[in-house]
Amino acid sequence: MARMTMIESIRSAMDVAMEKDPNVVVFGEDVGYFGGVFRCTQGLQKKFGSQRCFDAPISESGIIGAAVGMAVYGLRPCVEIQFADYVYPGYDQLASEASRIRYRSAGEFTVPMTVRMPTGGGIFGGQTHSQSPETLFAHVSGLKTVIPSNPYDAKGLLIASIEDDDPVMFLEPKRLYNGPFDGHHDRPVTPWKNHELGEVPEGYFTVPLGKAATRREGSDVTVLAYGTMVHVALAAAEETGVDAEIIDLRTILPLDLEAIEASVRKTGRCVIVVEATKTCGFSAELMAVVMEGCFHHLEAPVIRVTGWDTPYPHAHEWEYFPGPKRVGAALKKVMEHT
Amino acid sequence: MSKKKSEPGSLSLYVPEPECRPGDHPDFSEMLIPKAGEARKPPVDVDPMDIHDLAYSVIRVLNKKGEAVGPWAGELDDDALLEGLRHMMTLRAFDARMQMAQRQGKTSFYMQALGEEAVACAFRMAMKPGDMNFPTYRQQGLMIAGGYSIETMMNQIYSNELDPMKGRQLPVMYASQEFGYFTISGNLATQFIQAVGWAMGSAIKGDTKIAAGWIGEGSTAENDFHSALVFASTYKPPVILNVVNNQWAISTFQGIARGNAATFASRGLGFGIPSLRVDGNDYLAVYAVAKWACERARLNLGPTLIEFVTYRAGAHSTSDDPTGYRPKDESSTWPLGDPIERLKAHLILKGEWSEERHTQAKAQIESEILQAQKAAEKHGTLHNGPHAPAGSMFDDVYKEPPIHLIRQRQEAGL
Ligand SMILES: Cc1ncc(C[n+]2csc(CCOP(=O)(O)OP(=O)(O)O)c2C)c(N)n1
Ligand SMILES: [Mg+2]
Numbered sequence: 001m002a003r004m005t006m007i008e009s010i011r012s013a014m015d016v017a018m019e020k021d022p023n024v025v026v027f028g029e030d031v032g033y034f035g036g037v038f039r040c041t042q043g044l045q046k047k048f049g050s051q052r053c054f055d056a057p058i059s060e061s062g063i064i065g066a067a068v069g070m071a072v073y074g075l076r077p078c079v080e081i082q083f084a085d086y087v088y089p090g091y092d093q094l095a096s097e098a099s100r101i102r103y104r105s106a107g108e109f110t111v112p113m114t115v116r117m118p119t120g121g122g123i124f125g126g127q128t129h130s131q132s133p134e135t136l137f138a139h140v141s142g143l144k145t146v147i148p149s150n151p152y153d154a155k156g157l158l159i160a161s162i163e164d165d166d167p168v169m170f171l172e173p174k175r176l177y178n179g180p181f182d183g184h185h186d187r188p189v190t191p192w193k194n195h196e197l198g199e200v201p202e203g204y205f206t207v208p209l210g211k212a213a214t215r216r217e218g219s220d221v222t223v224l225a226y227g228t229m230v231h232v233a234l235a236a237a238e239e240t241g242v243d244a245e246i247i248d249l250r251t252i253l254p255l256d257l258e259a260i261e262a263s264v265r266k267t268g269r270c271v272i273v274v275e276a277t278k279t280c281g282f283s284a285e286l287m288a289v290v291m292e293g294c295f296h297h298l299e300a301p302v303i304r305v306t307g308w309d310t311p312y313p314h315a316h317e318w319e320y321f322p323g324p325k326r327v328g329a330a331l332k333k334v335m336e337h338t
Numbered sequence: 339m340s341k342k343k344s345e346p347g348s349l350s351l352y353v354p355e356p357e358c359r360p361g362d363h364p365d366f367s368e369m370l371i372p373k374a375g376e377a378r379k380p381p382v383d384v385d386p387m388d389i390h391d392l393a394y395s396v397i398r399v400l401n402k403k404g405e406a407v408g409p410w411a412g413e414l415d416d417d418a419l420l421e422g423l424r425h426m427m428t429l430r431a432f433d434a435r436m437q438m439a440q441r442q443g444k445t446s447f448y449m450q451a452l453g454e455e456a457v458a459c460a461f462r463m464a465m466k467p468g469d470m471n472f473p474t475y476r477q478q479g480l481m482i483a484g485g486y487s488i489e490t491m492m493n494q495i496y497s498n499e500l501d502p503m504k505g506r507q508l509p510v511m512y513a514s515q516e517f518g519y520f521t522i523s524g525n526l527a528t529q530f531i532q533a534v535g536w537a538m539g540s541a542i543k544g545d546t547k548i549a550a551g552w553i554g555e556g557s558t559a560e561n562d563f564h565s566a567l568v569f570a571s572t573y574k575p576p577v578i579l580n581v582v583n584n585q586w587a588i589s590t591f592q593g594i595a596r597g598n599a600a601t602f603a604s605r606g607l608g609f610g611i612p613s614l615r616v617d618g619n620d621y622l623a624v625y626a627v628a629k630w631a632c633e634r635a636r637l638n639l640g641p642t643l644i645e646f647v648t649y650r651a652g653a654h655s656t657s658d659d660p661t662g663y664r665p666k667d668e669s670s671t672w673p674l675g676d677p678i679e680r681l682k683a684h685l686i687l688k689g690e691w692s693e694e695r696h697t698q699a700k701a702q703i704e705s706e707i708l709q710a711q712k713a714a715e716k717h718g719t720l721h722n723g724p725h726a727p728a729g730s731m732f733d734d735v736y737k738e739p740p741i742h743l744i745r746q747r748q749e750a751g752l
Contacts, residue, residue: 128524
C-alpha cells in the first residue's frame with residue numbers, strides 16, 4: 001500500500017495497465033513530454049517511449065476519432081481531454097461512432113477505449129474549466145460513464161475501464177485531485193495522505209464498473225451522489241446530525257439500481273446531490289429511478305440539490321456550487337415531512 | 339527525428355520532437371529567416387496561384403541595423419510609429435502589472451502577450467471603426483491599440499462591481515461591440531469560423547465592414563480552423579484569417595500541429611486563399627501586411643491568410659511554468675528579437691527617439707497603469723469583492739428568464 005493523491009493513483013493506474021498490456025497507449029494534449037497539465041501522465045513517455053505515450057494536436061475530434069480507429073485496430077487507447085469542457089468537438093465521434101460500432105456491426109468491430117477528462121468546478125475556472133457534462137455521455141446508449149470520488153477508486157476504476165471492452169468515459173473531479181474537498185472553500189482541504197481512501201495498492205487491482213459504494217450507513221435518508229458531491233454530502237450529514245446513508249454511485253452508467261433501491265426502500269427518503277445543472281441532468285434520471293423503483297416506500301418527496309441552470313460563473317462560484325449548506329438544508333427539509 | 343526506413347512488417351509511428359528541451363542549448367539555426375526587404379509585394383488583386391512563395395518566406399521590413407527596407411516599407415509616418423511604440427509599451431506594462439496582481443491573489447488567472455505585442459497592436463491600426471475582430475485570449479493588444487479603457491480591462495480581470503461581464507468570465511475574456519472585440523471563448527478555435535460568418539453577413543448586406551479571425555498555431559488543428567478555410571474559400575467574404583505562430587501551445591511545440599512540414603500559411607494554398615507569412619516581431623511588417631489584406635477585403639477580393647511568426651516569451655498563463663518543457667534561455671535566443679526593442683532602435687536610428695525619452699516614456703506609462711490599477715481596485719478584486727450582485731448570475735441566460743430560472747433564483751435567495 002502507498003499513500004497517493006488522486007493524480008498519483010490515476011497515473012499509477014495507467015502505468016500498471018501499460019505494463020500489463022502492450023496494447024494500452026496514452027495520448028492527448030500536453031500529455032507526452034510534459035505529462036499533462038494536471039501531471040496525470042507524468043513519466044509515462046519516459047518509461048514507455050513516445051510510441052505509447054505522446055502529445056496530440058489540439059483537436060478533440062482528432063483525439064477521440066483516432067482513439068476509435070486504434071481501438072478498432074485492436075489497441076486499448078486511454079486518451080486525455082484536457083478539460084471536460086473541451087470534449088464537444090469530439091462529441092460526434094462519441095455519440096455517433098464509438099457508442100454504436102459494436103451494435104451496428106453486430107459485434108464485428110468494437111471500441112475498447114477510455115476517454116479521461118477532468119470535470120467539475122471549485123477552482124475558479126469560469127465557464128470553460130468547470131463544467132460537469134456527464135449526462136451528455138450517460139444519455140448515449142453504448143457509452144459507459146465513470147466518476148470516482150477518491151484515489152483508491154480512481155485507480156481501480158481506471159484499470160477496469162481500460163480493460164473494459166466498451167468505450168468508457170472517465171470523468172475525474174479535478175477539485176478532488178489533491179484532497180476530499182467538501183465544499184467548505186474557506187477551510188484548508190485535508191490532503192489525501194491523511195484519508196483512508198488515499199491508501200492505494202501500488203500494483204494491479206480493479207474496482208468493478210457498475211457497483212456503488214456506501215460511504216456512510218444511516219437510517220434517516222438516502223443520499224445519492226458521485227464525485228465531489230460525495231464529500232459535500234458527508235460534511236452536510238455531519239453538520240446537520242441527520243443520519244444519512246450516503247451512496248457513492250462511482251459509475252453512473254451502468255448504474256447500480258439494486259444498491260439505490262435497497263437503500264431508499266430502507267430509509268424511505270431520498271436526497272439527490274449532483275454538481276451539474278438541473279434540467280435534464282443526471283439528477284433527473286436518479287429521481288426517475290427512485291420513483292419507478294421505490295414509490296411505495298417513500299415517506300417524503302425526493303429532493304434534488306444541483307448546480308443552477310446557468311453557465312458556470314467565475315466570481316459567483318460559491319453561490320453557484322451546491323455546497324454543504326444547501327445539501328444540509330435539503331436533508332433537514334426531507335426529514336421534516338412526516 | 340526522421341522516421342527510420344523500415345522493412346515491411348516493421349512499421350513505426352513518427353512522433354515529431356522539438357529541437358531542444360530543458361537542459362539543451364537552444365538552437366534556431368534550422369529556421370529559415372530571409373533578409374529584411376527581400377520578399378516581394380504583389381498587387382492586392384494578385385492571383386493566389388502566383389504568390390505561393392510568400393506562404394513559405396517571411397516578410398520582413400526592419401533589418402538588423404534597424405532600417406526599414408524593401409517594398410513593404412514606408413507605410414507608416416513617424417507619428418504613427420511613435421504611437422505604435424507607445425501601444426506596445428503600454429501593453430507590456432499592463433501585462434506585467436496584471437501578472438503581478440494575480441500573484442498577489444487579486445484574481446484567479448492571467449495571460450500575457452509578452453514578446454508578441456506587435457502582432458495585435460500593429461494589426462489594429464489597419465482596421466476601421468465598425469470592423470470586427472474574433473480574437474483569442476492573447477490579443478488584448480487590439481483593445482489597447484484601439485483605445486479601450488485600461489481601467490475597464492482591469493475591472494474585468496478583477497471581476498469587480500464595474501466588470502462589464504458581471505463577473506461571469508475568466509480574466510482576459512473581454513468583449514466590446516464598439517471596439518470590435520468579439521466575446522472571448524475559452525473553447526479554442528470556435529471564433530475562427532465565426533469570423534468568416536460575420537464577414538459573410540457583411541457581404542450579404544452589401545456593407546463595407548470587414549472581419550479578422552485570430553487563432554494560435556496550436557489551435558489550427560481544430561476542425562473549426564479547417565471549416566473557416568473552406569467557407570472563406572467558397573464564399574470569398576471580407577475576412578482576414580490570422581494565425582499567430584508563437585511556437586508553443588502550452589507545452590506542445592508547433593511541430594505537433596504542423597507535422598514539421600510546410601508552414602501554417604501554406605495551409606491556405608490548397609484552398610486558393612492568398613497566404614502570407616510575416617515577421618510578427620516587426621511592427622512595420624505586420625502593419626504593412628495587415629493593410630494589404632484589409633485592402634483586399636474592402637475591395638471585395640476576398641480572404642487572406644496571414645501567419646505571424648513570433649515567440650511566446652512568457653509562460654502560457656499564470657497556471658503554467660515553461661521551464662518544465664523548454665530551455666530557459668530559448669526566448670532570449672529567438673532570432674526575430676523583441677518587437678519593442680526593434681521598433682525603438684528604428685526610431686532612434688531615424689532620430690525620432692532616444693534612450694532617455696524611452697526611459698521617461700516607460701516610467702510614465704507604468705505610472706499611468708498603476709493609477710488605473712488603483713482606481714480599478716477601489717471597485718473590488720476577485721476575492722474581496724464587491725462584485726456584480728450575485729443574483730445577476732441568473733440574468734442573460736436568455737433574454738427573458740423562463741419560469742424555472744425565476745424559481746431557482748428565488749430558491750437561491752438571490
Ligand atoms: C477546445 C479546447 N481544447 C483545449 C483547450 C486547452 N488549451 C487552452 S490554451 C491551449 C493551447 C493553445 O495554443 P495556441 O493555439 O498555440 O495559442 P497560444 O496559447 O500559443 O496563444 C490549450 C490546449 C481549450 N481551451 N479549448
Ligand atoms: Mg501558440
